[in-house]
Amino acid sequence: MKYDLSVVVTFHREGILAHATLRSYMLSRARAEASGFKVQLILVMDNADAETTGFVRLHPDLRGDEVVIDASVGDSALARNEGVLHSLGSFVCTLDGDDLINRDYFQRHIECARQHSGKFILHPELVVSFGMYNAFNWQIDQRGPYYSRESLLLINPWISAVFARREVFAEIPYTACYPGSTGFGYEDWYWNCETTAAGYEHLIAPATAYYYRRKFSGSVNEASKALQAVMPPSRLFDFQEAK
Numbered sequence: 001m002k003y004d005l006s007v008v009v010t011f012h013r014e015g016i017l018a019h020a021t022l023r024s025y026m027l028s029r030a031r032a033e034a035s036g037f038k039v040q041l042i043l044v045m046d047n048a049d050a051e052t053t054g055f056v057r058l059h060p061d062l063r064g065d066e067v068v069i070d071a072s073v074g075d076s077a078l079a080r081n082e083g084v085l086h087s088l089g090s091f092v093c094t095l096d097g098d099d100l101i102n103r104d105y106f107q108r109h110i111e112c113a114r115q116h117s118g119k120f121i122l123h124p125e126l127v128v129s130f131g132m133y134n135a136f137n138w139q140i141d142q143r144g145p146y147y148s149r150e151s152l153l154l155i156n157p158w159i160s161a162v163f164a165r166r167e168v169f170a171e172i173p174y175t176a177c178y179p180g181s182t183g184f185g186y187e188d189w190y191w192n193c194e195t196t197a198a199g200y201e202h203l204i205a206p207a208t209a210y211y212y213r214r215k216f217s218g219s220v221n222e223a224s225k226a227l228q229a230v231m232p233p234s235r236l237f238d239f240q241e242a243k
Contacts, residue, residue, distance in 0.1 A: 003039060005037065006040040008093065010097055014055075015049070021098055028106045045071060081169070089166060092163070104208075119168075119198075120200060121162055121202050123202060123205065130214065139158055159212060168200065171198070175194075186229065190234060
């Protein structure tokens with residue numbers, strides 16, 4: 001079966017939080033399908049504990065056509081790659097197993113993508129952080145006035161939730177970092193830099209919101225910060241290539 005969109009969700013040890021997350025994602029799937037789009041849902045259980053596995057596999061909103069993958073790669077980047085391998089959609093959207101989205105998130109991303117051509121990647125317009133602290137920020141559009149290539153050396157202007165043609169993830173898969181043993185981290189930041197170096201533009205899907213759960217413990221980003229991890233060397237900052 002051909003889909004307009006494959007949604008790849010990675011789960012680890014989210015526990016009961018996985019229930020609300022799946023309810024949010026499946027409400028958005030229903031809205032997109034009511035507008036005529038076909039959405040495939042891929043759930044990657046990467047070393048997921050028994051509680052999380054139970055909440056996902058027994059979720060009352062599952063309808064039976066979801067792809068559930070038991071994986072043991074032990075890394076968010078490789079878990080996303082595993083999900084992409086099973087995707088059948090023209091586009092792929094990556095999401096985490098403890099966050100939330102607005103109800104027409106998928107519909108608006110697909111509609112926005114159909115208005116663009118060439119090499120592009122979409123991001124939600126608004127990020128609302130909640131949990132450990134509460135905040136919100138508007139994400140940067142590369143065609144807008146606030147983007148600078150050099151800033152990517154210091155900050156990651158986009159969260160890990162991305163939307164792109166399936167071929168983009170095949171051309172530039174996520175790279176595992178393992179900060180505890182390598183000192184490198186932030187696989188999504190690195191992916192953003194590598195795709196930018198390959199000529200992809202990072203754009204905003206208007207009127208989309210991502211609700212980002214800031215965890216008190218167990219966050220890979222916070223663990224990377226504690227280890228003082230750095231991003232792997234990216235082609236984006238290669239001097240010869242920049243010339």
